Amino acid sequence: MAYALQQLINGVTLGMIYGLIAVGYTMVYGIIGMINFAHGDVFMVGSFLSLIALLGLSALGITSVPLALALTLLFAAGIAALYGWTIERVAYRPLRGSFRLAPLISAIGMSITLQNFVQVSQGARVKPIEAVIPGGIQIMDQGGFAVQLSWMQIAIVVITLVILGLFTWLVTKTPLGRTMRACEQDLKMASLLGIDTDRTISVTFVIGAALAAVAGFMFLLYYGVIDFYIGFIAGIKAFTAAVLGGIGSLPGAVLGGLLIGLIEVFWSAYFSVEYKDVAAFSILIIVLIFMPTGLLGRAEVEKV
Amino acid sequence: MTALRDAFLSALVALGLFAPLVGLVTTSGDHGLTLTARPIATAVVVGLVFFGRLLTLSWRGRSRREATAANRAFAERITRAGKYITPVLLSAAIALPLTGSRYYIDLGTLVLTYIMLGWGLNIVVGLAGLLDLGYVAFYAVGAYSYALLATTFGLGFWVCLPLAGILAACWGVMLGFPVLRLRGDYLAIVTLAFGEIIRIVLNNWVSLTNGPNGISGIPRPTLFGLAFSMDGGPGTFGDFFNIEPQVIQRIIFLYYVILGLALLTNWVSLRLRRLPLGRAWEALREDEVACRSLGINVRNTKLTAFGIGALFGGFAGAFFATRQAFISPESFTFMESATVLAIVVLGGLGSQLGVALAAIVMIGGLEALRDFLSFLGDQMDSPVFAGIASELPQYRVLIFGLALVVMMVLRPRGLVSGRTPSVALTKVKEIAPDLVAEGRG
Numbered sequence: 130m131a132y133a134l135q136q137l138i139n140g141v142t143l144g145m146i147y148g149l150i151a152v153g154y155t156m157v158y159g160i161i162g163m164i165n166f167a168h169g170d171v172f173m174v175g176s177f178l179s180l181i182a183l184l185g186l187s188a189l190g191i192t193s194v195p196l197a198l199a200l201t202l203l204f205a206a207g208i209a210a211l212y213g214w215t216i217e218r219v220a221y222r223p224l225r226g227s228f229r230l231a232p233l234i235s236a237i238g239m240s241i242t243l244q245n246f247v248q249v250s251q252g253a254r255v256k257p258i259e260a261v262i263p264g265g266i267q268i269m270d271q272g273g274f275a276v277q278l279s280w281m282q283i284a285i286v287v288i289t290l291v292i293l294g295l296f297t298w299l300v301t302k303t304p305l306g307r308t309m310r311a312c313e314q315d316l317k318m319a320s321l322l323g324i325d326t327d328r329t330i331s332v333t334f335v336i337g338a339a340l341a342a343v344a345g346f347m348f349l350l351y352y353g354v355i356d357f358y359i360g361f362i363a364g365i366k367a368f369t370a371a372v373l374g375g376i377g378s379l380p381g382a383v384l385g386g387l388l389i390g391l392i393e394v395f396w397s398a399y400f401s402v403e404y405k406d407v408a409a410f411s412i413l414i415i416v417l418i419f420m421p422t423g424l425l426g427r428a429e430v431e432k433v
Numbered sequence: 434m435t436a437l438r439d440a441f442l443s444a445l446v447a448l449g450l451f452a453p454l455v456g457l458v459t460t461s462g463d464h465g466l467t468l469t470a471r472p473i474a475t476a477v478v479v480g481l482v483f484f485g486r487l488l489t490l491s492w493r494g495r496s497r498r499e500a501t502a503a504n505r506a507f508a509e510r511i512t513r514a515g516k517y518i519t520p521v522l523l524s525a526a527i528a529l530p531l532t533g534s535r536y537y538i539d540l541g542t543l544v545l546t547y548i549m550l551g552w553g554l555n556i557v558v559g560l561a562g563l564l565d566l567g568y569v570a571f572y573a574v575g576a577y578s579y580a581l582l583a584t585t586f587g588l589g590f591w592v593c594l595p596l597a598g599i600l601a602a603c604w605g606v607m608l609g610f611p612v613l614r615l616r617g618d619y620l621a622i623v624t625l626a627f628g629e630i631i632r633i634v635l636n637n638w639v640s641l642t643n644g645p646n647g648i649s650g651i652p653r654p655t656l657f658g659l660a661f662s663m664d665g666g667p668g669t670f671g672d673f674f675n676i677e678p679q680v681i682q683r684i685i686f687l688y689y690v691i692l693g694l695a696l697l698t699n700w701v702s703l704r705l706r707r708l709p710l711g712r713a714w715e716a717l718r719e720d721e722v723a724c725r726s727l728g729i730n731v732r733n734t735k736l737t738a739f740g741i742g743a744l745f746g747g748f749a750g751a752f753f754a755t756r757q758a759f760i761s762p763e764s765f766t767f768m769e770s771a772t773v774l775a776i777v778v779l780g781g782l783g784s785q786l787g788v789a790l791a792a793i794v795m796i797g798g799l800e801a802l803r804d805f806l807s808f809l810g811d812q813m814d815s816p817v818f819a820g821i822a823s824e825l826p827q828y829r830v831l832i833f834g835l836a837l838v839v840m841m842v843l844r845p846r847g848l849v850s851g852r853t854p855s856v857a858l859t860k861v862k863e864i865a866p867d868l869v870a871e872g873r874g
Binding site for chain 1: 459465622626
């Protein structure tokens with residue numbers, strides 16, 4: 130019981146990170162119908178930006194942890210948003226209206242480029258940091274197995290919920306969110322009605338990249354070690370989460386992220402750690418074959 | 434003036450992008466990680482972006498019609514030159530071992546392996562238009578099939594080669610079945626997941642595959658039963674022809690084996706393109722819905738594309754295993770799939786000559802550039818060239834990635850291909866990228 134509770138806590142924490150990345154996938158897919166393959170690598174870049182900001186702040190002598198974390202988060206999200214904007218501008222916008230595989234191949238190229246750019250510029254070695262917020266609380270003790278809820282996990286869940294709350298407000302209540310939803314429903318019609326679709330798509334990429342950077346920041350805090358390769362696996366898992374929740378659906382992405390996090394953690398705890406990625410990938414294949422619309426998605430009608 | 438302003442803005446964005454990641458590098462010190470500043474590197478990168486933007490702006494200043502015409506002319510020139518390039522390339526490939534240099538023959542073998550993989554993947558991606566990101570899985574199946582059959586049952590290379598191909602083809606069809614209904618981009622992700630699953634299983638199924646340690650001692654191929662062993666005993670190549678056994682003989686033999694396999698791949702796909710099956714592939718690439726309404730069996734068409742593509746991947750895998758004599762899951766990462774895909778895309782989806790040229794440029798060209806730079810460094814005693822030469826391999830993949838993006842933006846249909854249908858009723862009409870609004874993948 131205690132063991133399962135501990136796994137539940139770990140799974141929810143991990144699921145929050147996946148959910149944040151998945152939102153970026155699902156938003157872009159909802160609007161322009163392409164898989165932004167480089168999104169996982171933007172997450173990785175966000176993680177590296179957080180690392181650099183944390184080191185820079187400690188070198189500047191800022192010792193207050195909340196202030197350092199807030200500044201890091203802002204810096205990482207800001208620069209990652211710039212990355213998202215640039216990627217869309219350079220690699221995807223010129224291809225709008227081209228044949229279907231073109232943006233996908235371009236996105237794969239962008240993903241490879243980002244990965245190797247970070248590998249070349251920052252080195253291929255893993256980057257460990259010390260725990261920023263150590264300690265935690267012990268919830269229960271059963272037969273010598275103590276269930277730990279670390280401050281870090283609490284921070285991750287709280288930050289995610291706050292960010293998602295802000296994001297939901299942005300999408301449902303603001304004029305910007307309204308244009309985004311309009312573009313999601315019908316891009317051509319939205320542009321006929323005077324919405325600057327190019328700008329809306331840019332904004333979507335910016336927001337998605339910023340959310341991915343927040344996820345990268347929390348990944349760095351939670352695991353304490355990153356390398357240039359984390360974006361690939363995390364990206365596929367987050368994409369799985371988006372598909373599982375129903376691609377195009379924002380609550381679905383968060384739900385899918387939570388499910389994937391829980392499945393991965395419970396699978397590692399009760400079956401095998403080696404095959405945890407196989408579990409996630411198999412779910413992706415099974416969902417796509419038997420339930421292509423996911424849990425909360427809408428069926429897509431193919432028109433000729 | 435606007436161009437200057439635009440370039441300046443680009444440089445500003447580049448400064449924002451690169452100042453944190455290029456300008457500050459994290460290095461492991463005594464007390465954990467420390468930051469080191471690299472202002473010169475940042476300035477160089479930002480400067481490159483500035484001048485690159487200026488150049489592209491002046492390039493784009495030409496009118497659209499002019500640019501399209503130039504593109505056409507370029508494609509036509511390449512197609513016309515293709516008539517001469519093909520025999521020249523082929524004779525160069527046959528004559529390469531005459532140089533006697535082990536280095537060039539090894540490099541040629543590597544390039545030919547990628548050409549073969551590229552031609553195999555070209556059937557799936559270029560002809561049938563199914564974006565397969567897990568092609569390396571079939572390469573791995575071929576390599577492991579041969580390695581396991583040879584080390585467990587003592588079977589020879591020529592017996593195992595067809596078996597490895599058939600096993601890979603079976604996997605191809607097995608993968609093809611569940612993904613039949615998926616559209617282009619979903620298909621890409623599923624094949625990618627499939628490739629990763631194969632690699633993870635190879636890595637963890639230690640009792641069968643020896644896990645990350647890999648399989649070593651894989652036997653070399655024989656020439657009609659004549660082994661290339663160095664001791665020169667009875668029944669070996671050296672003994673039969675009564676010559677001194679040398680390592681170079683085996684290397685030349687391996688070179689001709691892969692040349693033969695690659696040419697076989699080329700021949701088969703050229704023939705297949707003329708069959709109804711090949712035409713169905715090309716039709717499927719252009720429009721799946723139209724295909725179905727015209728009564729083409731989409732299921733069989735897709736499955737044969739997967740199966741035949743995988744078959745050649747399996748052949749190449751078996752060759753890879755016998756050439757290296759050692760394989761481990763590390764050789765079969767997603768990067769390998771991406772490299773082969775980059776070759777196919779750069780070559781122009783569907784063009785045989787383009788794939789060969791792209792492989793030569795991307796695999797051989799960078800290698801040659803590195804040698805040239807290190808040679809320059811030695812000659813001029815300049816550490817700059819030598820430094821660039823030693824760093825160049827790490828930039829290879831970066832260049833691959835950028836090339837994919839640039840290629841898609843500038844010439845989405847590839848350098849050589851004009852997407853000319855293989856078979857046409859009366860007059861061959863080119864389907865240029867500017868005439869096609871949206872195909873379905």
